[in-house]
Amino acid sequence: MFKCNNFNNILNCYHENKLSHAFLLETNDIEQCYKDVLELVKMINCSGKYSEECEECNLCHLIDLGNIPSLITIDPFGNNIKKEQILDMMERFKSKPIYSKYNTYIIRQCDYFNQHSANTLLKFLEEPEDDIIGFFITNNKMNVISTIRSRCQEWSMYYKEDLGNNYSDESISQFNDYLSNVCGKKDAFIYNQTEFKKLYEDRMDWVRFFTEILYYLTDVSCDQVTLGNNDVLGKMEKRKIIRIISKIEDILKYLKSNGNIELILDKFAIEMRNIYE
Ligand SMILES: [Zn+2]
Known part of the structure; x- marks a missing residue:
């Protein structure tokens, strides 16, 4: 099991041959994300029937030990x-993987790449081999x-900090209200500024609100929770929900960097409209 549910969406891409x-x-959380990547690497390479602690194949064991030539961490x-x-790394990956399906780095x-190292990697990224994956x-x-x-x-892998796994009915209905109004109604700007402003005056309240929506939609996107009664999101394709998730992350970044709240919310409404239509 992944700690961040969004990894299930990558796993689905693998099952659909769209990796x-x-x-x-x-x-x-870079460390936790790294652990989830290792989990994913096991799942897509495991020769036995992968389960949490696969004991059928040696590969999962070697990955745990960090002792397999087809996996390089930099x-x-x-x-x-x-x-x-x-x-x-490129030199080592000239040879095909032996124990696993993929060579993975x-x-x-x-963000610590410099121009030289980035240019060196470009060939890898531009002419990818089928059996090499990079994270x-x-x-x-x-x-x-x-x-x-x-x-x-691009994917967002967010880990819940102090929020529980369960969303109250009240908060779910609030998310749904907000998202339906911002997506589906013509007067989203006014809605942002009147209805919701009453509820959320403070920047940190907005940060909390969007953080909760982020976790909620991430769970929705990988079928961990159901959408409930939502006239807008209920009919939305999963790939659109994933796009909304990434917009919400942008919103959170702008909010945390002290941007003008009204402008940020208006920008969000515009982008939500684009996705919805
Ligand atoms: Zn295994």
């Missing part, structure tokens, strides 16, 4: 991910060098 070759994962060396680290804190993990995708970012599929 990308490079993933940019933005997260609030951390920044000092203040940079160095060109030599990338060259070394995981780069933690991938780039960062706290802030905006800091990742654009040559890499633009070639990755």
Whole structure:
């Protein structure tokens, strides 16, 4: 089981044969995200019937031990991910994986690429081999060098901090109210400024509100909770819900960086409308 449910959506891509070759994962917890990536690597490579602690195959065991040639983890060396680290990985991945289906590299804190190391990696990203997958993990995708970012599929892997797993009926109905009104009604701006402003005057209240929606929709997107009675989201395709999730993350970033709340909410309403239509 993943700690962040959104990994199930990547796993589904694998089952549907739509697995990308490079993933940019933005997260609030790099270590936990790394553990989930390892879990995913086991699931898509396991030769036995993967279960939480697979004892049927040796591969899962080797991954736990961090002792398998087809899996390379790269951390920044000092203040940079160095060109030599990338060259070394590429050299090792010239040979096909033996025990596993894929050669996998995981780069933690991938915002530490410099121009040299990023350029070195480009060939890998531009002419991907079918049996090589890369995961780039960062706290802030905006800091990742654009040559890499633009070639990755972006995902958000957020970990619940002090929120429980259960949403009260009251909060679910509030999320639904808000999202339906912002998505589906023509006067979303006014709605933002009147109805909801009454409820949420404070910036931190908005941060909390959007953080809860973020977790809720992430759970919805991987079928962990049902949508309840929602006239707008209920009919929405999953890929659209995933797009909304990424917009909500942007909103949270703007809110936390002290932007003008009204402008941020209006921007959100516009983007939600675009996704909805
Ligand atoms: Zn296994």
